[in-house]
Each structure stands twice: as structure tokens, then as C-alpha cells.
Amino acid sequence: xxxxxxxxxxxxxxxxxxxxxxxxxxxxxxxxxxxxxxxxxxxxxxxxxxxxxxxxxxxxxxxxxxxxxxxxxxxxxxxxxxxxxxxxxxxxxxxxxxxxxxxxxxxxxxxxxxxxxxxxxxxxxxxxxxxxxxxxxxxxxxxxxxxxxxxxxxxxxxxxxxxxxxxxxxxxxxxxxxxxxxxxxxxxxxxxxxxxxxxxxxxxxxxxxxxxxxxxxxxxxxxxxxxxxxxxxxxxx
Ligand SMILES: Nc1ncnc2c1ncn2[C@@H]1O[C@H](COP(=O)(O)OP(=O)(O)OP(=O)(O)O)[C@@H](O)[C@H]1O
Ligand SMILES: [Mg+2]
Numbered sequence: 001x002x003x004x005x006x007x008x009x010x011x012x013x014x015x016x017x018x019x020x021x022x023x024x025x026x027x028x029x030x031x032x033x034x035x036x037x038x039x040x041x042x043x044x045x046x047x048x049x050x051x052x053x054x055x056x057x058x059x060x061x062x063x064x065x066x067x068x069x070x071x072x073x074x075x076x077x078x079x080x081x082x083x084x085x086x087x088x089x090x091x092x093x094x095x096x097x098x099x100x101x102x103x104x105x106x107x108x109x110x111x112x113x114x115x116x117x118x119x120x121x122x123x124x125x126x127x128x129x130x131x132x133x134x135x136x137x138x139x140x141x142x143x144x145x146x147x148x149x150x151x152x153x154x155x156x157x158x159x160x161x162x163x164x165x166x167x168x169x170x171x172x173x174x175x176x177x178x179x180x181x182x183x184x185x186x187x188x189x190x191x192x193x194x195x196x197x198x199x200x201x202x203x204x205x206x207x208x209x210x211x212x213x214x215x216x217x218x219x220x221x222x223x224x225x226x227x228x229x230x231x232x233x234x235x236x237x
Pocket of ligand 2: 016017018055116
């Protein structure tokens with residue numbers, strides 16, 4: 001088995017896919033065979049009668065892996081809702097054993113597997129089963145992405161506290177600058193957080209113009225690789 005990491009966020013739309021894809025590209029460049037998984041994706045548009053899970057497609061492209069899309073994302077759901085709710089409205093029940101066996105299959109053939117959640121840590125996959133439960137059964141350490149803006153301190157501390165309560169191993173968090181203009185909150189969040197939690201900040205990602213292609217350089221410069229050491233140590237090489 002290779003090693004794995006679960007990328008969660010403080011909310012939906014905070015940059016999980018953006019960060020996960022950059023991390024995947026970086027690991028790939030460093031010589032690792034990288035697997036990816038998005039256990040459930042909701043809000044999938046249809047094109048030519050096929051659902052298009054955009055996050056799963058982006059992760060697949062970033063990794064260059066040959067895992068079929070149906071395995072990268074076993075649950076592709078139409079409505080932009082929490083997976084448990086979207087599944088129920090399509091008459092489906094998400095099978096956690098299936099997710100575990102797909103993850104084990106991907107992990108056994110890749111050095112490192114990067115798994116992206118949907119929304120935040122307590123988003124449900126089943127009416128009373130969350131992504132935090134999934135990360136725990138998959139024995140994955142987590143990394144939390146937060147949008148670096150006003151509110152990030154509270155959202156991050158709530159997420160980190162819940163992760164600790166649920167026995168998850170948190171590697172660190174990333175502060176992601178989603179807007180072009182840097183607010184005072186964005187400039188001061190990192191230091192304020194360092195006084196409030198012992199969980200390390202893995203880095204601050206700047207705003208990234210969509211036209212730029214050097215996503216790997218961006219995170220290579222900003223990420224504290226010491227935080228990823230437990231992941232890299234357990235990877236197949
Ligand atoms: N640092 C950044 N600079 C510029 N744009 C960014 C940055 N981070 C994220 N974005 C953009 O913000 C949008 C939301 O990011 P992303 O899709 O990665 O969020 P997410 O947390 O994965 O959302 P979801 O909960 O839907 O999976 C995307 O269009 C993404 O390209
Ligand atoms: Mg995403």
C-alpha cells in the first residue's frame with residue numbers, strides 16, 4: 001500500500017481542488033506515482049448524456065494517472081447538494097465499503113494517493129456518516145484548505161477542533177488567497193492562528209491568475225515540506 005492524504009476544506013469553494021491539483025503535480029514532478037480520488041462529486045453537469053465530474057477530471061489530468069474516472073469518482077451526482085442528500089434524491093445509497101475497496105485498489109498501485117472531499121469535513125456521505133468518518137476509516141491524515149479572508153480564523157479553528165475530536169491526524173492547513181486584493185484579514189490571519197492552535201500552517205498560497213501555468217512553482221515556493229514528511233516517508237518509492 002502507498003500512502004495517502006485527505007484534502008478537506010473549511011467550506012465549499014475554498015480551493016481544495018486548486019491546491020490538490022498543484023500538490024499532485026508537484027509530487028508527480030518529484031517522481032512519485034500519484035493516484036487521485038474524489039469519492040463523491042455533486043453538481044455534475046451533463047455533456048453528451050454523460051456526467052462530468054469537474055474536480056475528478058482536474059485531479060486525473062493533474063496526476064496523469066490511468067485510473068478510470070468511475071474509480072476516481074465512484075459517486076457522480078447531479079444536484080449541487082451534500083452527497084448524502086443528492087444521492088438520496090437520485091434513489092442511491094453511497095456504499096462506504098465500495099469507497100474503501102476502490103481507495104485500497106488505487107493506493108495499492110500508486111505511491112501516494114490524494115483524496116479530495118466535498119465541501120467541509122462534516123459534509124455527509126450518508127445521513128449520519130461524514131467525510132470525517134471516511135478519512136478515519138481510510139486512515140488518512142488530513143490537510144485543511146481555508147480561504148484566506150475574514151472569517152478564516154473561526155472556520156479553521158472549528159474544523160481543526162472537530163478533526164481532533166474525531167481522532168483524525170491533521171498534518172496542517174493551507175491559507176489560500178482567493179481574491180486579487182490582499183485584505184488586512186488575509187495579511188494577519190496566519191499570525192493570529194499561530195497563537196490559537198498548535199497545528200502548523202503548511203503555507204500561504206497567493207492569488208493565482210487563471211492564465212498562469214506555473215502552478216507547481218507556486219506551491220513549491222510556498223509549501224512547508226516538513227509537514228508532508230509523514231506522507232512521503234510512507235510512500236512507495
Ligand atoms: N489561489 C487562487 N487564486 C485564484 N483562483 C483560485 C485560487 N484558489 C482557488 N481559486 C479558484 O476558485 C474557485 C474555487 O476553487 P476550488 O474549485 O479549488 O474550490 P473547492 O474547495 O475545490 O470547491 P468544491 O467544494 O466545489 O470542491 C475555482 O475557480 C479556482 O480556480
Ligand atoms: Mg473541489
